[in-house]
Amino acid sequence: MGQASAVFPSFFKDLFKRQVLQVLVGYIAACWSITQFVDWLVNRYALSPYLVDLWVDLSVLLLPTVLLLAYFRGEPGATPWTWAEKIGIPLNLILAAVILFAAFQGKELGAIIETVTIQDSSGSTRQRSNKTILHRTLWRSTLH
Known part of the structure; x- marks a missing residue:
């Protein structure tokens, strides 16, 4: 029991040291700001309402890539690329593209x-x- 409780504080200390939490908060704030801007563009210029959905879906789907980069690149000093980054990031990008294509295929994303x-x-x-x-x-x- 004592060993399990010692793992969680060290895990969160590691995340904080690698600046994962800071990057996550910044990413969420940036995504929220961009979502508001895209919504304003859609309403102001009569663009497709699906553009907001596209942006929100894209920002959620790219979250694993952001977390991987924050965790493995957030540590001070130069570190070599790990197998998790070499496989995980391209896999996440391909999966995001496939999901977005399937979700928005046939939907008009241009002007109304x-x-x-x-x-x-x-x-x-x-x-x-x-x-x-x-x-x-x-x-x-x-x-x-």
Whole structure:
């Protein structure tokens, strides 16, 4: 029992010495800030609402890479790359790409554009996209 309780304090001391907790807090703060910025971009410029989901999913999926780098690179001094880094980081990147591709395949990640068919009183029809209307609206709102 005494040996198990001694392991946990040394584990947390090791994490703190290697600056894993500091990097984790910084990563979470940076991801939160970027999420807020992406959300603002989506709302301001009528971009796809899936962009926020894409960013949040990407930041969660890359967490193992951040933790691996923080743990093995956070120790003072030069250290050689370990097998966990050589295998874990590329594997995490590939897995993240596959998961993101599967999750967002077929979802529109560009601007929200609709084509509207307009018919006037004479019966002639024209097609207009809201991209032109949106662009004019944004241009006017930035001038004021």
